[in-house]
Amino acid sequence: MLSPVMLDRYALPPMKDLWTLDAQYQGWLAVELAALRALEELGHVPSGATQAVRAGAKIDSGRIQTLEQEVGHDLVAFLWALEEEIGPEGRWLHFGLTSSDVKDTALALTLVQALDLVIGKASRLGEALGELAQRHREAPILGRTHGRWAEPTTFGLKVLAWYDELKRVADRLRRAREGIAVGKLSGAVGTYAYFPPEAEERALTSLGLRPCPVATQVIARDRHAEVLFALASAASLVEKIALEVRHLSRSEVGEVEEGRPEGSSAMPHKRNPILSERLTGLARLVRASLGPALEDNALWHERDMSHSSVERVLFPQCFTLVDYMLDRAEGLVRGLKVFPDRMLARVAEARGVPFSEGLLLALVRNGMARREAHGLVARLSAQAERESRDFAEVARDDPEVRTRLSREELDAVFDLRRALRHVDVPFGRVLGEEAGYNAHGGHDA
């Protein structure tokens, strides 16, 4: 058994049930039956053939695999095994079809189901993010750029950005689903030589798919690559969330903690954000699928089979991983311990230095050249840090600043509420609330 050390660890039902051998055979049979029924309804095969085939068709995995050893072709083995069960009427099975008609159409059915599961998971993650964003909409936290303290923001705003990105991810997933919800029953080289277009349309419609407008032996693989890009895009968002959790969980930061951090075998004091680390790693695997996925697109002539082994590995793997990632990301978000007090304490700890831009702009507004003001503020903020003093105080003590700015102007510079007065705007845009920023009015910058 190969799997335990590997993917099984990350495989959750019902996603994992889509990728079993049995599910594959069931999918093939569904396509064969739909095709046959369409032929029968259009009068291309004798009346009753479909019923006879459906009644007799029993999938015996063991028998199929035995025959596959003999004949070296999985779908041929599948057909022979069925024919053995069904008897003479079994000859109508696969009538006018080629293997890829069945396999590509069945794969599309599976991909649609798998995408639906992923879209559902994404939706639940979205709910969790929306709630978390709302809960901490006003919670001040130091913004950090380049790993260094920047201006204050709110924790809710961080989460809102993920929520907004998730909307784009969900769009990509839905468009990929739209793109892959196609089947083909047009025969060996896509000419409908032995299977009429009307029957294709009828059969595919019954399966919930559209006919591929044109195909070779196979459905074009650019559609499949788009599915994997949509998955990679989902994985990338999960990575982004996980990375932020890891950063805010650092011992020196301590502003959030995973709901269930992991201990260490050696150091009993440890509480490690290992779920977030794991999610970070899994994103690497998912994005690595894009190279092979795109290599699969340019096949020889009407098709070569090089894409097949790639897909056999990549699709179960990427869907399993992204399903797991979205699931666990939702758990991470719902279970996250958030410490607004520590966030606020750290804003205080910065002693006003994050407001340096406000001071710069106030000086500019009052006539100082920008370059000069930039130099002055940089000097004063460095002094504040060096001397561990409040930046506001250092600024107040500076004669140049005092000349330029009134006490009220200086106080406004260091007003945290003022700095955060517009956070409702992005919330309004993203969550569809009334933006409200018109209500604020006044002198804004």
Added chain:
Amino acid sequence: MLSPVMLDRYALPPMKDLWTLDAQYQGWLAVELAALRALEELGHVPSGATQAVRAGAKIDSGRIQTLEQEVGHDLVAFLWALEEEIGPEGRWLHFGLTSSDVKDTALALTLVQALDLVIGKASRLGEALGELAQRHREAPILGRTHGRWAEPTTFGLKVLAWYDELKRVADRLRRAREGIAVGKLSGAVGTYAYFPPEAEERALTSLGLRPCPVATQVIARDRHAEVLFALASAASLVEKIALEVRHLSRSEVGEVEEGRPEGSSAMPHKRNPILSERLTGLARLVRASLGPALEDNALWHERDMSHSSVERVLFPQCFTLVDYMLDRAEGLVRGLKVFPDRMLARVAEARGVPFSEGLLLALVRNGMARREAHGLVARLSAQAERESRDFAEVARDDPEVRTRLSREELDAVFDLRRALRHVDVPFGRVLGEEAGYNAHGGHDA
């Protein structure tokens, strides 16, 4: 000068002009001016500031680069150089903005322009493909799967599949354009602390962009990754076309030839499809951008700068290459020498063996078990190949076949026109013509 051995070879105007240093500075200035005008219109800066800045702003690349050596920050150097030109009113430049407001918004403008160029090229390639498909709609050619002769198809049908894929590529490009046509002027950590949302909306609208609903210091990089995926998808289609041209240009096949094949320095007789080979290689480069593009998405907190050097290389490179690829692909398609006579001669050369499925199905229809019929037809076709005889003749000579099938039934099996009777259907679906397949009716399979 680094470039000649490299990308310059593949850089075409006007695309390449979008990626010069000068174009970058012009883009930054456009954003700064739009932002300032919006502030002025909303009363946040003194009336006349925009006019003063615009009048004085002169881009002196040399001066900027000198200052950059000094200050180590490209946008700060840009501002200082402008301030030197403009004088005191220059202090209003960049008021309330952070570097990323300017850079990300200007980048979005460039990406939109670049996507428009690419979309235009894609459209011209589409025209060329549509014409080629129509011209050879009925031209029989052997289908080939796994590099081996399969059933006949038409050359036009091959081309139609590319045309259809191009429609999806164009959709992806347009959606990527939609996704990236956003700017942000929300300041250092996206809170609008010093630049009001109304001014952002006004300024971006004037630039033809939408405001990003929510941002950190930067616009989220999932949007940029989608742009690169759309480009990779275009490159992948070009690769697919090029691969088919290379295969059909093989000496043993000789069914098409590049319009201007290349000779050899050693072997004067050679005519090599090197354009197609070059396009094949370039697709590898473009798809390799997706790993870095996705790695760029998960940045630290409100942003780290690791994405910046990546984008500095990837965007010019991928746009330049895809622009080139689409351009040359159009030339390849328009100039392609197609030899329908050789295609038809090869169908004849196959001596009826490609119709093996027809024989199989006729036998099945007349009561033979599929597996038995498969074995019989495989045996007879191998015999035909071994003895270099017409498959129809070998089949006719077989007693089992003769028992099962009438002369008329057998003739129908080997009827090329019959095999291709449905090619109008995909043409109708893809090119929007009346499908026409209802008109055929009758016994289809």
Added chain:
Amino acid sequence: MLSPVMLDRYALPPMKDLWTLDAQYQGWLAVELAALRALEELGHVPSGATQAVRAGAKIDSGRIQTLEQEVGHDLVAFLWALEEEIGPEGRWLHFGLTSSDVKDTALALTLVQALDLVIGKASRLGEALGELAQRHREAPILGRTHGRWAEPTTFGLKVLAWYDELKRVADRLRRAREGIAVGKLSGAVGTYAYFPPEAEERALTSLGLRPCPVATQVIARDRHAEVLFALASAASLVEKIALEVRHLSRSEVGEVEEGRPEGSSAMPHKRNPILSERLTGLARLVRASLGPALEDNALWHERDMSHSSVERVLFPQCFTLVDYMLDRAEGLVRGLKVFPDRMLARVAEARGVPFSEGLLLALVRNGMARREAHGLVARLSAQAERESRDFAEVARDDPEVRTRLSREELDAVFDLRRALRHVDVPFGRVLGEEAGYNAHGGHDA
């Protein structure tokens, strides 16, 4: 069960047995015991502790996994389960170690074993290639560049190039093995705070590993990336062989055939080189591992856990696939049907055109400017092709050629044996035979 549709198809014993959960636990136990014995031998733990632990240690996978659900840490669960079995003496287990000491060292053991299996497979493929090369050392075949007929070569020479590349692949595998044959038992951050260096050296030596000269919590991942590069290099060679088989198996070429080509469900006449196609696809998967493998190298501080989930998937996958690829490539090479008659017939079919360089050089030697000669020969060879005449005859009929070249000189140009007179040289270099080319002497070019 996730696997059947996926990797199980490609998993061969004994490789696949290395990657089971049970094998993982056995590896961990081996490391724990070696560490404990070393401590005991050096007097750091009471005499008899190792014996007590070994005697009691029984791996109960079910119990471990139950505990893992509880504690959320696989190695802690493993230790607890063992401690339950062993009783009080079990407390000496893991003494002074951190999880990564055990996991990284056990992983190194597994990687060494897996590399040994792969090296063995590579060696068997090498034998098969050497034999095939020797067998067809002199068999003329048209060389093809850009898919177009070039000068003749021999089939053996093609194979020899693979043999030569395999030597480099084997070198890379051996160097990767050398690089990964290291363990670490230096504790939580690599300082030997609780496990002395002498004990590490003793324990690792007993396991057949060297101590890592310096480590953090983990062994540096550049070593692991090198292992994957070596595997990708092996996969790339298999892809190269498979690609050539596919090309030479084309219906139009027909110079080789897979030993057991696959049929088609629809077209009974087909014999498809699907093994080669499958190998082509699998190479895509293996090379895609390099991105994640290199992303795993730069971890946070003394380590973060992001590499762990990546490796859990990549190592079993890539080793399984490369083991399979080398195994099947050997089968492909040994079973390959080679048709030297058809190869030779095709040389004849080219009617002398491939000798155009010889004619060019003969003209140059006799005083004609190269550019002029190039033009003349290109013209004559095109004429030969157009008129389906022997190139030698067309050349002979040309007045300019007749003026420049004697009958003997012209005959020499079209002498196949002469063109291939040096093939023993590369054979000598690669297979270590006497080069023999000195024996030929004479006027060479």
Added chain:
Amino acid sequence: MLSPVMLDRYALPPMKDLWTLDAQYQGWLAVELAALRALEELGHVPSGATQAVRAGAKIDSGRIQTLEQEVGHDLVAFLWALEEEIGPEGRWLHFGLTSSDVKDTALALTLVQALDLVIGKASRLGEALGELAQRHREAPILGRTHGRWAEPTTFGLKVLAWYDELKRVADRLRRAREGIAVGKLSGAVGTYAYFPPEAEERALTSLGLRPCPVATQVIARDRHAEVLFALASAASLVEKIALEVRHLSRSEVGEVEEGRPEGSSAMPHKRNPILSERLTGLARLVRASLGPALEDNALWHERDMSHSSVERVLFPQCFTLVDYMLDRAEGLVRGLKVFPDRMLARVAEARGVPFSEGLLLALVRNGMARREAHGLVARLSAQAERESRDFAEVARDDPEVRTRLSREELDAVFDLRRALRHVDVPFGRVLGEEAGYNAHGGHDA
């Protein structure tokens, strides 16, 4: 001009001079002349031909490019331009060679030179790392795993691990150089049909290269892929260093600072580690080259040209970037501001909690079951953190601990010097000093 926004920013002499068009032509000429001289020395061309060609050969880039427009083949254009300069004797140029003989051999020469530059840079980075490691060999710093405080280590030990990895990187670079220091002058399909092996050996030896044992039209691309892997491995180490600098430069950590951090256009107080961030990004670009590099290996038959455009972009790009990365990494390391006092202060700030493993092991040694001890120590350390008390004190107050451990045993647990007593061992192993750990002796764990 395409480059300024792109690679020029990262291109340093003399590396960038290797990749100009002019350098390419000079390399081609050097190969042509070496080949001709060898032919002449062996009597295959008239005496004096080489001298005549060398005397007349003048590279006129403009003329070459004009001819290339006409003939569509860069090397043919190069030859024609030279022939125009040289006159009749120019016909001996390229005698018996094919374009790839010249291009691949010249590329090998360039790659060897470029690798030598990179190896030199790596060596200088190694010196800088060695000095930094030695300087801070004993400087205590909190180890951090999973971003959380672990046991103490020394800053020098962190750096030593980079130094050790650099040795492996340098090995890879040297092996790649060994692998690529091969040329080929064996003609159109590698058969030496018109260029004798003796001449190849002679010519290549004069250029400092070995003959490729066997070749097709080209040198096998697995060698080139290995070069790129070696570069990616170097880039990965630089990324690792840069990542650590970024983490230790965080505002909350502040234990190191880049020598010249960058300011912000908006926030005058900022000092951002942007060099490290840039290096992080560039590593993404370099590792992305491995996909295309490996795709280039499996070419059609004796070669197709798909690798050519890829290499035209990848080689200049990756060498330029890695040269820049190593150069700047050396500067980063040499200029790094290290704050040992802050490192030590943070160890104190942890109030003994990082010694939890020591307490655990002391309890185990004194008879407590490991699982029980783990639970107790976890509880006590959590209490210490919650109550902001010294962990030693909390432990001392615990009755169970007091029963098990003497005052001396407890003091030893919290002894920082004891925890770091073995750091000389890895230094000895890596820097080749006497290991010295035997000198310590005594009870180690």
